Each structure stands twice: as C-alpha cells, then as structure tokens.
Amino acid sequence: MEVVKACSTFFLYAVTAIFAENAVFGRAMGVSRLVKLVEDSTVDTLTFGGLLCLIQLVAAPLTYWVNLLLTPLSWRNAVRPFLFILCSTVAFFVVLGVLLLVLKEKARRMLAVLPMATFNTAVLGVLLIAATQSFNLVQTMGFALGSGVGYTAAVVVVSEGQRRMRQDMVPGSFKGLPITLIYIGILALAIYGFTGHRISIG
Amino acid sequence: MNSKKAKYLSENMERIARRDRVFLNNPVIMQGMGLAPLVVAATNGMNALMLSVAVLFLLTPTRVVAAMICRTGRGQLRALVYCFTSSILYIGVYFALRAIFDVEILQLGVYLPMLVVEPLIIKRYERPQPERVMTALRKGLRTTMGYVLVLLLMGCLREILAAGTLFGAHIPRLNTTLLPMASLPAGGFILLGVVCAIWRGLVRAYKKHVHTEARRGE
C-alpha cells in the first residue's frame, strides 16, 4: 500500500512538473541553454535531455539529504548552492562512469554535452525548488525527473516551432531570439490558461 | 556624424560591436544569456536592482578568479572550476545582499542562488583557451554593465505596465494598469522578445547610419 502511494505521488509530481509547472514555460529555467540548443543542430536534443534526466535522478536524492542536514542552520541559504553544485558534481561523475562503462566508445560523443547538461539553471533551479518547498524524497525524485522530461519536451516543442516558422518572412529585427521568446511566451500563456495562477518561485 | 569618425567606425564595426557589451553586443539582446532571472524574477524595479547588485558582485570576481585558477590547472575541469568559484563567492554575495536589502531578497526566490550556474556567469568555461586575467576583468565589467542595463529596463518597464508604479512609488496621472500580464513569466517572455526586437532594430539602424555616413564621406 505504501509502495502504491509512493508510486502515485511520484507520478503525480512528475506529471505536474512536465505540464502545469513546466521548467521552461512556467519558470523559464534553462531558457538560455534552450535557445542555444534550438539554434544549434550539432547537439542532439534527446541526448541532452536524456543526460539531464539522468543527472536529475542521481542528484535529487543527494540534494534531499543535504537539505535535511542544512535545515537547522540559519545560513543555509548561503551555502545551499555550493553544496548542491557538489551533489551535481557527484552526479556528473556517476553518470560519466556509467556511460563509459555501458556505452564505451559511443559515450565519448556525449562527454562534450555532459557538463552542459549538469551545470545549468534547469538542474539547479529544480533542485532548489524541491528544497525550498520541502518536498519529501519521493516528491523530490518525481519532480526532478518530471522537470527533466518537461525540459526535453519544451526543447522539442520549440524546435518544432522553429521548423514551422518561415524564418525568411519574419521581420529582420524579430529573427532569431526575439521570435523564439515570443513563441515560448505564447505557449506559456496557454499553460497559464490551465493553471490560472502564478507558480511559486521559492 | 563626423565623416572621419564614420569611416573609422564603418571599417572597424565588427570589432567594435564585439567588444561593446552594452549596446551593440548586449549579452541578453544579442546572445540570449541571463534570461531566467530576467523573465521570472525581474518583475519590478526593486527586484531588478537586487539582481543587478548580485550580478555586479558575482560575475566579474567569478570570471577573474576562475581565469586565474584555469591558467594553473587542467583544462578538462573548467566547468567545475567556474561553478565552484561562483558558488563559493555566492556565500559572500548572499550576506552582502542581506546586509543591503535584508529580507527583500526572498522576493527573488530561487532565482538569486540560480545565478551561480547562469550562462551569463559561467559560459566562458565552454571555450578551450583559458582567459587572461585582465581580459576577464574587462569583459566581466562590460558584460555586467550590459546585463544590469537590460535588467533595470525590464524591471522598471514591467512594474510600470503591470502596477503603474516605479520602485513602489505611484506614477502620477497613471490610474490604470496598462498590461497586468507583464508581471507573469509569459508576459516577461513576450515583453523581452519585443524589447529585443526593438533593440536589434535600433542596432541595425545605427550600423546602417554609420555605413551611409562613411560612404557619403568618401
């Protein structure tokens, strides 16, 4: 029964993180990286997204336990980013080790992308939200994985938008970053039409 | 414009534009960096000011210290060097901000600690050559100025549109909210997109004017 309850909590938080509290459309986390990914076709979106999800999954429980240790300290807000970066670094090396072990030569192509997928606002921001909102372990894991999936979905959706847009017809001043931001903003409006309220930023 | 000046600007426009991190090559408008705090947290003038002070204290010192460390160590761990440098410096920045703004900084939520991994601060690690310390200092200061300008512009604009106030003070004769949506992330994205487009239009117009003046002088 406890397992079923934990699974349903995990999926609820994951689905919420993918849709209603999407990291990109709801909180603009990782938008700078997203804009670069969408313009740059040399980095595979699914590879980046997959690595991001793996990093989130490994880092989330570490940050949960670190946050528990920090709770009684008055200066926790100051040191939290440093300790969370430490957890992300551990996750980086764990994922690196797993990739080299399992994929061997194929992993070398992913190595260039791994730092980008680890040290970005989408990862740290999500872990900080889970910490400041005092999620329990299952909620943190569900939220972290859902955010990774939601981020990847956002990159795919925005890339699809880029493909559909007639870039040659877009006014010169709007080409590139401005129209991408407007596209993301309109989709963010659509999601706001569902939630109807501003989501908390910690 | 003086024709000699126009000719000089026209011939060196690419180099000048690359160096000018405030108007011609603003890190936000031209390179799309630092978008997260701008879109979500900079919803009013005060938040923009707090973020500006944070970036002022964090960006240049991170870049300089990381440049110093990278020159001495292995290149492969650059990402770690930049992130750890910014997160350690953040500890001091946090206390400084608490001293200046007290609990107001809680309005920024997680967007203040998120600056630690913001591409604006750490993106330099992606380039293979280590940066010279003086270059890091110069570029850091210029990038800070450019980002602070856009932060304050967006923060004030969004506050005026959404609340009809500026740093909390009511604007006389403005008795209606022009665009309440401006305080939401969706509104932030759209407004930033429009501001970017207008800014880029002005940059293009300026470059065209310089080239026209240069040709006229020939």
Next chain:
Amino acid sequence: MKEQQLARIRQDKGVHADLFYMCLPLLAMAFAFYGLRSVLLCGTAVIAANLSDRLVAWLRHQPYEKGEWSSEAFAFMLALILPATVSYYVVIVGAVAAVLLGKEAFGGYGCYVFHPTAVGYAVVAVSWPEQVFRYPEAQLFQSLPLGSVSGVQLVDSPLHSLKTGGLPTLDNTTLFLGNYAGPMGVTALLVILACALFLANRRSLHLSVVFSFLITCALVAFVAPRLGDIPAFSMPWTYVSDRLAVMKYELCSGGLLFAAVYLMADPVICPTNRISRILYGALTGFMAMMFRYYGNYETGVCFAILAMNAFSGWLDRAVLRILHRKGVVRREL
C-alpha cells in the same frame, strides 16, 4: 508584401473576408441584446487591427495590402468572444496583440503559427479576468451605457454551474437563441449554425475539422460528464438522459460552437491533409474539454487552440509520412 503571401491569399480565396462577413449576423444579435456598445466595441477592434496592419506595412517598407482582411476578421472574432461590458482599452489591447504578436511578428499573412484571435484572447483573459469572465445580463433591446459600465451588474454565465457539477436551468429556446449572460457573439447558436452552412457552401470551412472537434467534445462530455449526480467512472450506458443533457449544455457553452466554426478552420493553421485535419480537430476538442474540466477558465477553448497550434505542423508531417509509407496516393484537398 512578399510574393508567397500574395499567392497564399489568392489560394485561400478570401476565407477571412467570408469570416468577417459572417461575424456581422452575430454582431446584429449582440446589438439586439446589448445595444450600440457592442457595435462600438467591434468597430474599435476592427479599426485597431487595421491601423496595426498599416503601421507594420510602413515599418517594413511594404505597400499596405488592401484585399487582405485577415487582421480585421481576427479582431472582429476576438471582440465577439468578449463580454459587452469589457472596456474599449481591453479590446484595443487584444486586437493589437492579435495582429502584432499573433500575425505580424511571425511574418504576416500565411506565416503565423498561432491563431491570432486565440493569442489576443489569451492576452486579455490573463490580464483582465475580472472583465473577460463576468457578463451583463442579456435582454432584448436593452442598451448598455456607451462609456463607463460601472453601474451595470455583472454575473457569471448560467453555464458556469457546469464547472461546479450542476446543470444549468436554461430552456432550449433561450439556449439556442442566446438570450442569456455570456460573451457578446458566442451565445446565438442558431445564427452560428446558419453561418456555418454558408461558410461550408463557400468552401471556407473544412467540415472534417468542425465535426471531429464537436464529436470529440460531445464524446468526452458523454463518457465523463461533470454532473455531480453521475458517479465518477460509471459506465457510459448508465444515466443516459442525464449524460445527454450535460452533453447538450457542454456543447452549447464556453464558445465551443463558435470556436469550431470560426477559429478551427483557419486556412493557414489547419493541416492540409484530411486525416491530419480530423486528428487535429479531435485532439483540439479533447484538449478544450480538459482545459474546461481542469483548467481555471471556463472558455478554455482558445488556450487549447494555442496549445494544439504548436503541434499541427508535426501532425501533418507524421500523417503524411505514415501515408507515404503505406503507399496511399495523397489527394490534394
């Protein structure tokens, strides 16, 4: 205006001009229920859209294209989805957002990715929900004040009770004639149906999209009704009369019929292939119902349209890829 855009206008054979003209009967109904204010609001929207178009033509150093009525049509449709008590400023902001953000920023006619009316509606609904989701009582030959409407009592739509699990108490005549509190031009269902027939006859409306949208909405309302009297997860063959009643009210509320006829069949956004269109209509219908059931705003259809617009191109490509793989000859529709 670029050659591609001119070619696109000729190909679409004035669909938006038809849509504009078919908004006029709805405006007549709105005038009957709310007076001159409704006409002034629609006129303001259309003029704001026209001026925005001219401004963009001047900024882009292009001649203003007189035959192209899409901006005016989008603004007219937007005004009709708003209550008659909304302020002129809100209508102007909506119209300008629809034209500048929804259409011109993406490159103008033939290039927009999101339905401009839905964009304009989303902007004003999110900014001024207290004006957009509260309505004056409809009454034949009443005349709302032309200026400030602070003295007018605003109520929730009677169909708002669907959200709380209840059933509205409107009789069929009132329901189909539109004589109840709601958006200006969206409640007169008989008029909308008549306009739909005209548009279909003029080939300005793809019936595949309309039917798939409405059938999906009806199915969702039938299988999973919001009525409190019907237990959740009950079998579809139980409580049939209650389900049919809920289905009727769900289809007649929230601007679903208006959206199906006027918004769904936009020639630029609608997929080109018939199967894609059916899927597009069905998915948008499903999303519209989800937005209505679980979303915050009762007229969630515009937000659902925005969300689906992001996928319509992908849908077209996916269906065409499957059809080509199966060796089916694709007919141009």
